Amino acid sequence: xxxxTWTRNRHADGQNLVGRLIQLVTFGFLSVALISxxxxxxxxxxxxxxxxxxxxxxxxxxxxxxxxxxxIGQPGTAIDAAYRAMEDPNFFNVTLKNxxxxxxxxDQSVFVPLNDYIATVxxxxxxxxxxxSLLSADILYIGPGSLPAYSNFNNDHYAQMEAQSIxxxxxxxxxxxxxxxxxxxxxxxxxxxTRAAAEAFFVAGTNRAQFRFTMINHMCNDMxxxxxxxxxxxxxxxxxxxxxxxDSRLFLNxxxxxxxxxxxxxxxxxxxxxxxxxxxxxxxxxxxxSKYYNNDTNFETGYRTIDDSWVNYWREGQKQFLGWDNSxxxxxxxxxxxxxxxxxxxxxxxxxxxxxxxxxCLREPENSADRFQVSQMVSSFKAGYxxxxxxxxxxxxxxxx
Numbered sequence: 006x007x008x009x010t011w012t013r014n015r016h017a018d019g020q021n022l023v024g025r026l027i028q029l030v031t032f033g034f035l036s037v038a039l040i041s042x043x044x045x046x047x048x049x050x051x052x053x054x055x056x057x058x059x060x061x062x063x064x065x066x067x068x069x070x071x072x073x074x075x076x077i078g079q080p081g082t083a084i085d086a087a088y089r090a091m092e093d094p095n096f097f098n099v100t101l102k103n104x105x106x107x108x109x110x111x112d113q114s115v116f117v118p119l120n121d122y123i124a125t126v127x128x129x130x131x132x133x134x135x136x137x138s139l140l141s142a143d144i145l146y147i148g149p150g151s152l153p154a155y156s157n158f159n160n161d162h163y164a165q166m167e168a169q170s171i172x173x174x175x176x177x178x179x180x181x182x183x184x185x186x187x188x189x190x191x192x193x194x195x196x197x198x199t200r201a202a203a204e205a206f207f208v209a210g211t212n213r214a215q216f217r218f219t220m221i222n223h224m225c226n227d228m229x230x231x232x233x234x235x236x237x238x239x240x241x242x243x244x245x246x247x248x249x250x251x252d253s254r255l256f257l258n259x260x261x262x263x264x265x266x267x268x269x270x271x272x273x274x275x276x277x278x279x280x281x282x283x284x285x286x287x288x289x290x291x292x293x294x295s296k297y298y299n300n301d302t303n304f305e306t307g308y309r310t311i312d313d314s315w316v317n318y319w320r321e322g323q324k325q326f327l328g329w330d331n332s333x334x335x336x337x338x339x340x341x342x343x344x345x346x347x348x349x350x351x352x353x354x355x356x357x358x359x360x361x362x363x364x365x366c367l368r369e370p371e372n373s374a375d376r377f378q379v380s381q382m383v384s385s386f387k388a389g390y391x392x393x394x395x396x397x398x399x400x401x402x403x404x405x406x
Contacts, residue, residue, distance in 0.1 A: 060095050231327070
């Protein structure tokens with residue numbers, strides 16, 4: 006018995022010793038990692054900025070210039086180093102393409118062909134176009150004249166641009182949708198009215214998809230996050246049953262929460278459709294698309310869309326936290342004015358900054374320091390809505406990580 010006790014104690018001592026050794030080794034690795042991060046010099050930080058923004062190592066000559074800009078003892082600033090990194094064509098052809106690609110499809114996949122939506126985002130960032138006009142501007146970026154002409158009916162122009170590896174840094178030209186696609190200027194609404202967005206979000210359905218994916222991609226809130234059952238249901242369309250499955254409680258506690266905010270705003274898209282037969286966007290001013298009357302017998306006394314008017318009920322109640330611009334009326338006609346409503350909100354600005362932070366720092370904001378940095382970047386972004394500045398600020402913040 007005594008021997009068995011001694012054996013158990015010796016075994017326990019051995020386990021404790023192994024445990025202590027593991028703790029020491031783990032602590033050692035963490036310490037080395039922390040020391041390495043803390044002691045990263047200007048050269049390492051400059052390289053990290055370039056890697057994060059361009060996705061490729063800098064040339065030796067560029068690295069030396071960036072190192073001097075990062076070094077606080079030398080002329081220039083780290084922001085200048087970040088802007089230098091963004092001169093690399095890979096920032097436009099890879100980083101920005103992959104940044105925008107998930108916004109253009111319902112699967113939110115990065116593996117999609119170059120299209121007019123992506124090219125317009127890349128061009129706007131390249132040219133420092135105010136990004137709050139993303140959902141409202143009469144704007145389009147196209148490639149050089151050597152390519153097949155832009156077509157309302159296919160994506161050949163951009164597919165060939167990608168196939169020929171044409172550099173988007175130098176190869177994109179700013180133009181207007183009204184000049185190229187034939188949409189009236191008043192009907193253009195930034196990326197909403199690109200062919201790619203129409204094919205993904207105006208096809209079939211009830212056009213609610215365009216609104217829902219805008220909330221996800223550009224407001225960083227899915228419908229469940231803006232759920233509010235206390236708003237007026239007077240603009241909820243006829244296709245929404247007030248007693249799904251014979252139980253009105255489902256409508257009153259669930260369905261109503263999303264539709265009271267979404268349906269009044271999605272009215273702005275009432276004249277748009279994507280024609281799958283012709284492969285093109287349709288705009289029918291003064292005539293509501295028939296899809297708005299799908300299943301209109303589900304609740305015949307519900308709201309029947311008669312025009313493209315919209316109203317933002319989220320300016321009242323608990324969704325005021327989205328931060329609406331009080332200089333705007335909160336209602337209007339058509340997609341352009343509704344795009345201005347969303348694009349000038351605090352939620353839109355915060356969303357762009359958080360997406361850039363994740364793309365550059367390769368993680369979500371995690372702690373109080375990160376959250377403070379994001380708040381500072383949001384303020385900076387709203388001063389001019391320049392996305393390149395936001396990318397630069399994120400890269401500098403994370404250059405030691």
